[in-house]
Amino acid sequence: EPEVTQTPSHQVTQMGQEVILRCVPISNHLYFYWYRQILGQKVEFLVSFYNNEISEKSEIFDDQFSVERPDGSNFTLKIRSTKLEDSAMYFCASRYRVSGNTIYFGEGSWLTVV
């Protein structure tokens, strides 16, 4: 069964450093998402991406965050200058189309900021 793959599975970074989390969505999917889950808390929406542009972002997704689909297969989340509170599990997700289509999630990337 096709799956969303994410790398790295775990990254430890120093506060203030830039981090790039990578995702390969399912190949024929058109809508892409990043979510995050702080330990013990809800899964929270960060950003959605369609047709090579951001279609919606949450208030969490401030100027420190950016997303890119550089080559038609990868979908990346960049955190420009990490803070301690960015420590979380980051999930990439994709779906073929909206409304009635399943959103498939990757295994997640654990980010620890020290």
Added chain:
Amino acid sequence: SQELEQSPQSLIVQEGKNLTINCTSSKTLYGLYWYKQKYGEGLIFLMMLQKGGEEKSHEKITAKLDEKKQQSSLHITASQPSHAGIYLCGADANSGGSNYKLTFGKGTLLTVNP
């Protein structure tokens, strides 16, 4: 914004027992998704419900959406240790954008004792 309340927050059952997890929405559900998450891992899609009164089953898990489309239940029959994990309900939110994001409940932690 759409809020999803899950109950109970946690549940401990003896292997072989049946159990039910509920998910209640503050607004009409356009699509209701059930996922399972092992601690610190990704979200595994279980089932999606869209129509009022809809019911779906997979192996020993049955999910239902009520007629008013504001409440869903997940029922596990003859639970096994492999059913242990965190069960999350997620709802399609009409975000007003061109694609819908999912809003999640806080999850129900299920422990199945052998």
